[in-house]
Amino acid sequence: LNTAEAGFRILRFFTVILQSSPAAGGQVSGGGTFAEGATVTVTATPNTSTLPYRFQDWTENGASQSAETNYTFTVTRDRLLTANFVLPMFQVTAANNPPSGGVITGAGSYPYGATAVLTAAANFGYRFNNWSEAGQVVSTEPTLSYVVRSNRALAANYAEAHLVHDLVTATEPAGLATVSGSGRYSNGQTVTITAPATVTVEPNLYTFQRFTLNGNAFGTDRSFTKQLSTTDPTNMVVVAHYTGRSLRPLVVDARGSIANPVGATANYVLVFQFDRSMRSAPEPLVTMTNEAPGALQVSVPTGGTWATTTVSNDTYRTLPMTFIRGTDGTHQVWVATTVDTDGNQLRLTNVFEVVVDATPPTISAVGGAGRPSAIMVTWQTDEPATSQVDYGLTTSYGARTPLDGAAVTNHRVVVSGLAPETAYHFRVRSRDRAGNEQVSGDASVSTLAAPDLLVSSLVAPAAAASGEAVQVVWTLTNTGPGAAVGPWTDSIALALTADGQTAQPLGAFPFEGALPAGQSLTRTQSVILPAGVYGNRYVVVAADSGQSLYELDEQNNSRVSAQPILIQGADLVVETVSTPASARFGETISVAWTVRNRGGAVAPARWIDNLYLNSTPTLANARLLLSQPVDGESPLAGGAGYTRNVSVTLPLELSLAPGNYYLVALTDAAGQQPESNEGNNITTSAVIPLTRPPLPDLVVQDVVAPDIAVAGQVVELAWQTAN
Known part of the structure; x- marks a missing residue:
C-alpha cells in the first residue's frame, strides 16, 4: 500500500452559553469553556428591584432542563441554556x-x-x-x-331601554278578521291576543295556523296572554296567519287510462282525484263534449267506484267507455253534482280533454321491386305511421318483417334472404300514433336471377422488395344467369402457402358499376408489400369479399396466384476484420473491416457500425471502442460493399489483464436497416495478444504529525512520495 502512519492525542473542549428571558428578568452565571467530562453548575437570580420577577426554569431549544435556580450537569457537548423569569x-x-x-x-x-x-x-x-x-x-x-x-x-x-310598547294586530291574508290586543303598553302590563279559529270569505274557508311577531314565528295557539318587558320591541306587529281552501270540492287531478291520442278502444277509463274526502252518493256526473263537425258524442257510463289516494274516498274511477271511428276529435270532460262530507257540492268543472283518433291511416301507392335475393316494398300513408310487411310464396304469407317504429308517410322496407327468380306475395301494415292499424290488399313481385362472380385470371410480379409497391391485375367473370350490380368490394391479400390460407390483408377496393351475365372485366390495383416480410408469398384476390351480392355460389370467389412473389430484402454482413498481430494497452492501432449487402434489395437506411474489444469472440461484456455512421455508403445496392479503415486507441486500465483479445465489428448496430437476416451482422478478428507497457510505482514515505492537537484546530502534516 502507498500509505504511512503517525499517532497523536486529541482533547475536546465545549462551550456553555447562558442567557436570560426576558433580559431584564434576572442574572445568570457559571457559563464558559470546559473540557469534556467536567462538572458545571449554572445559577439564575431573579431581578426584583423594579418588577416582582421570579425564576421559572432552565430550557434548551425550548425543552425544559431544570426547575432549580442552581443547575448542575456534566459537559459532553456545546450548550445554550436559557433562564426563564416570569411575573405573577x-x-x-x-x-x-x-x-x-x-x-x-x-x-x-x-x-x-x-x-x-x-x-x-x-x-x-x-x-x-x-x-x-x-x-x-x-x-x-x-x-x-x-x-x-x-x-x-x-x-x-x-x-x-324599552319602557313603552305600541302593539298592532293583523291577519294574513290581510283583512280576514279582527284580532284582539292592539294598544299601547308599559313594561309589566299584560295583554291577551285572540284570533278567530276559522273565517269564511266566499268562496273560501280560512283556518288559523300560527302567529308571527315582526315577521318571526310567535306561537301556534290562536289565543295567548303575554306580559310586556324591556326585551320586547317598542313597535310590535302581531299577525295571525290563515290557510284557505275552497268551500266547494275541487278536482286536483284528472287523467285517462290511455295517453293522448287515444285510438279505437272499448276499455278507456277516466280517473278524478278531489281535494278532500267525498260522499259516495250522489256519484259524479261525468259528461264529454266533442265540437268537431259531424263527430259522434261519447256517453260516459255511470256506476263507477271510489278509492283512496291521499285521504279517504277522494278518488273516483269511471266504468270503461268505447271510442269508435267517427268519435275522432278533442273531447272536453266535465264533472259536476258530487258533494264532500260536509255537503258542499262540486260546481260544473271542465277538468280534462281527451284527443281521440279512432280512424286508421289510409294506405296508397303500394309497389314492389325485385332483386336477386330480396324485394323492396314501398307505399304511402295519409298520416305518419309505422312500417311492416307480410310476405310469402302464397297469400297465406307466413313471414313478417321486424316492425319499423318510425312514424313516416313515405314507407320503404327491404325483404331479404329470398330465393332468386321466385314470385312472392306481400301486403303492408301501418299503425298510427293512436294505435290504429291498416293492412293493404295482396300484391306480388318476383326476385331476379342471381349472378356468380369468380376471379378467372390473376397476374402479379415474380419478385419485389419488402415494403415496395407492386401492381396486381385480375379478371372478374360473371358466370351466373343474372347481372352483378354494385357496389361490391374486391380484396387483395398475401399468403404464405399456395392454398391461400391465413392470408395477410393488403387492401380492399370497391366497385360501383355492373357486370352483366356472361361478361368479364379486368381490374388493376397497386398494393404495398409489408415491411419485414421476406421469401415466397402468394397473392390472393377475393371477389365480393364483403358478400354484398347474393350469388349462386359463394365459395368460388377467391383465386391464388399460380407462382409466388419472391420478396427480397437487404442483408448486411461483416465479411472481414483486420488488425495488427499484437499490441499494447494504451497503444493506437489501425483496424479495417468490410461490410457487404448480400441481399437482393437495396439497403437505403443510414446505419451505424460499432467496434468492440472483448476477451471472447462475442458481444457479451464487450467494451465499445468506436461507433461510426456509414455516411456516403448508403444506399447500398444488393451485392455491393464497403471497407472502413480507422485508428483506434486501446484502453489502458488495471482491470484489463494482459492476454488474448478480439476486436468485434457489428454493422447496423442500432437496427435502423430492415434485413432479411438480422443474425449475421457480427464478425470478429483473429486473436490479438495484448500486453501492458512499463508502469510507474508511487510510494508514500516519512509522514510527520504533531504529538497533540485540539479538536477544530488546524494541524500541519508532512510526507514524502517516491517512484
Missing part, C-alpha cells in the same frame, strides 16, 4: 347587573403590568349605565382599560 398572574372578574342585561368580554388571568381591556355590550332592550367595583362607580364608558397590578372584581350595570 392576577385574576380580573366581571359580572352583568342584571344578569340578562348584556355580554362582557376581556375578563380572565393577566400577568403583572399587563393592560386589561373589558368591554360591555348591552342586550336587546337594555342600555349600558356604568362600571362599578365594591359599589363605587369606576367608569361610565362601555370599554374599561387599566394596568393590572392586583386581583379585580368589577360589575357592568345596565338600565331598561
Whole structure:
C-alpha cells in the first residue's frame, strides 16, 4: 500500500452559553469553556428591584432542563441554556347587573403590568349605565382599560331601554278578521291576543295556523296572554296567519287510462282525484263534449267506484267507455253534482280533454321491386305511421318483417334472404300514433336471377422488395344467369402457402358499376408489400369479399396466384476484420473491416457500425471502442460493399489483464436497416495478444504529525512520495 502512519492525542473542549428571558428578568452565571467530562453548575437570580420577577426554569431549544435556580450537569457537548423569569398572574372578574342585561368580554388571568381591556355590550332592550367595583362607580364608558397590578372584581350595570310598547294586530291574508290586543303598553302590563279559529270569505274557508311577531314565528295557539318587558320591541306587529281552501270540492287531478291520442278502444277509463274526502252518493256526473263537425258524442257510463289516494274516498274511477271511428276529435270532460262530507257540492268543472283518433291511416301507392335475393316494398300513408310487411310464396304469407317504429308517410322496407327468380306475395301494415292499424290488399313481385362472380385470371410480379409497391391485375367473370350490380368490394391479400390460407390483408377496393351475365372485366390495383416480410408469398384476390351480392355460389370467389412473389430484402454482413498481430494497452492501432449487402434489395437506411474489444469472440461484456455512421455508403445496392479503415486507441486500465483479445465489428448496430437476416451482422478478428507497457510505482514515505492537537484546530502534516 502507498500509505504511512503517525499517532497523536486529541482533547475536546465545549462551550456553555447562558442567557436570560426576558433580559431584564434576572442574572445568570457559571457559563464558559470546559473540557469534556467536567462538572458545571449554572445559577439564575431573579431581578426584583423594579418588577416582582421570579425564576421559572432552565430550557434548551425550548425543552425544559431544570426547575432549580442552581443547575448542575456534566459537559459532553456545546450548550445554550436559557433562564426563564416570569411575573405573577392576577385574576380580573366581571359580572352583568342584571344578569340578562348584556355580554362582557376581556375578563380572565393577566400577568403583572399587563393592560386589561373589558368591554360591555348591552342586550336587546337594555342600555349600558356604568362600571362599578365594591359599589363605587369606576367608569361610565362601555370599554374599561387599566394596568393590572392586583386581583379585580368589577360589575357592568345596565338600565331598561324599552319602557313603552305600541302593539298592532293583523291577519294574513290581510283583512280576514279582527284580532284582539292592539294598544299601547308599559313594561309589566299584560295583554291577551285572540284570533278567530276559522273565517269564511266566499268562496273560501280560512283556518288559523300560527302567529308571527315582526315577521318571526310567535306561537301556534290562536289565543295567548303575554306580559310586556324591556326585551320586547317598542313597535310590535302581531299577525295571525290563515290557510284557505275552497268551500266547494275541487278536482286536483284528472287523467285517462290511455295517453293522448287515444285510438279505437272499448276499455278507456277516466280517473278524478278531489281535494278532500267525498260522499259516495250522489256519484259524479261525468259528461264529454266533442265540437268537431259531424263527430259522434261519447256517453260516459255511470256506476263507477271510489278509492283512496291521499285521504279517504277522494278518488273516483269511471266504468270503461268505447271510442269508435267517427268519435275522432278533442273531447272536453266535465264533472259536476258530487258533494264532500260536509255537503258542499262540486260546481260544473271542465277538468280534462281527451284527443281521440279512432280512424286508421289510409294506405296508397303500394309497389314492389325485385332483386336477386330480396324485394323492396314501398307505399304511402295519409298520416305518419309505422312500417311492416307480410310476405310469402302464397297469400297465406307466413313471414313478417321486424316492425319499423318510425312514424313516416313515405314507407320503404327491404325483404331479404329470398330465393332468386321466385314470385312472392306481400301486403303492408301501418299503425298510427293512436294505435290504429291498416293492412293493404295482396300484391306480388318476383326476385331476379342471381349472378356468380369468380376471379378467372390473376397476374402479379415474380419478385419485389419488402415494403415496395407492386401492381396486381385480375379478371372478374360473371358466370351466373343474372347481372352483378354494385357496389361490391374486391380484396387483395398475401399468403404464405399456395392454398391461400391465413392470408395477410393488403387492401380492399370497391366497385360501383355492373357486370352483366356472361361478361368479364379486368381490374388493376397497386398494393404495398409489408415491411419485414421476406421469401415466397402468394397473392390472393377475393371477389365480393364483403358478400354484398347474393350469388349462386359463394365459395368460388377467391383465386391464388399460380407462382409466388419472391420478396427480397437487404442483408448486411461483416465479411472481414483486420488488425495488427499484437499490441499494447494504451497503444493506437489501425483496424479495417468490410461490410457487404448480400441481399437482393437495396439497403437505403443510414446505419451505424460499432467496434468492440472483448476477451471472447462475442458481444457479451464487450467494451465499445468506436461507433461510426456509414455516411456516403448508403444506399447500398444488393451485392455491393464497403471497407472502413480507422485508428483506434486501446484502453489502458488495471482491470484489463494482459492476454488474448478480439476486436468485434457489428454493422447496423442500432437496427435502423430492415434485413432479411438480422443474425449475421457480427464478425470478429483473429486473436490479438495484448500486453501492458512499463508502469510507474508511487510510494508514500516519512509522514510527520504533531504529538497533540485540539479538536477544530488546524494541524500541519508532512510526507514524502517516491517512484
